[in-house]
Amino acid sequence: MRWISHIAIAASVCAVFNPAAVPAAVLGSTAPDWFEFLQRAARPHRPVKHRGATHYLAGWAAAALFALLVWDWRGLVYWFAVGGAIHWFCDALTVSGAPVGWWSDRRVTLFGGKVQTGHPSEYLVTAVVVFACAVLIWQRERAGGDGFLPFFYDWAGLYHSGLVDGLEWKTNRFRLF
Ligand SMILES: [Zn+2]
Numbered sequence: 604m605r606w607i608s609h610i611a612i613a614a615s616v617c618a619v620f621n622p623a624a625v626p627a628a629v630l631g632s633t634a635p636d637w638f639e640f641l642q643r644a645a646r647p648h649r650p651v652k653h654r655g656a657t658h659y660l661a662g663w664a665a666a667a668l669f670a671l672l673v674w675d676w677r678g679l680v681y682w683f684a685v686g687g688a689i690h691w692f693c694d695a696l697t698v699s700g701a702p703v704g705w706w707s708d709r710r711v712t713l714f715g716g717k718v719q720t721g722h723p724s725e726y727l728v729t730a731v732v733v734f735a736c737a738v739l740i741w742q743r744e745r746a747g748g749d750g751f752l753p754f755f756y757d758w759a760g761l762y763h764s765g766l767v768d769g770l771e772w773k774t775n776r777f778r779l780f
Pocket of ligand 1: 604635636654658690694
């Protein structure tokens with residue numbers, strides 16, 4: 604997949620759970636590819652396989668587990684690793700697939716690997732994910748979420764914290780501003 608799709612998908616999934624970590628997820632979502640560039644730059648005389656070691660799902664999953672269980676900094680390490688795992692899932696949707704781990708050269712494809720990089724199918728998948736995440740975020744905001752979208756006025760939250768009475772909440776709950 605193109606970077607624009609990797610970035611859009613990882614950013615919107617991360618925004619649903621942890622908006623502050625979106626930059627880390629974006630970095631992570633492109634990391635399997637730029638790690639590859641770094642590998643090539645470090646060893647110019649040895650060929651580096653595209654979608655090789657930097658694309659192992661096992662590696663990114665292990666990094667995410669490490670962040671969850673051992674050490675993390677404000678969730679950023681975790682979301683960087685999740686970004687990498689999301690990259691794997693996106694690549695696995697494509698015709699050429701992505702490798703699960705170092706024990707096998709075989710590449711896995713998901714849902715038949717129907718997506719072709721740069722083709723409309725790629726942008727369709729990206730659009731569906733971004734739209735679904737946007738709906739989730741919007742719904743949660745309406746239900747009185749944690750209020751990270753400051754332009755949605757949090758009437759339900761004000762009601763629950765006793766600042767406005769029931770009538771005021773009822774008359775204003777469908778007002779977005
Ligand atoms: Zn890739």
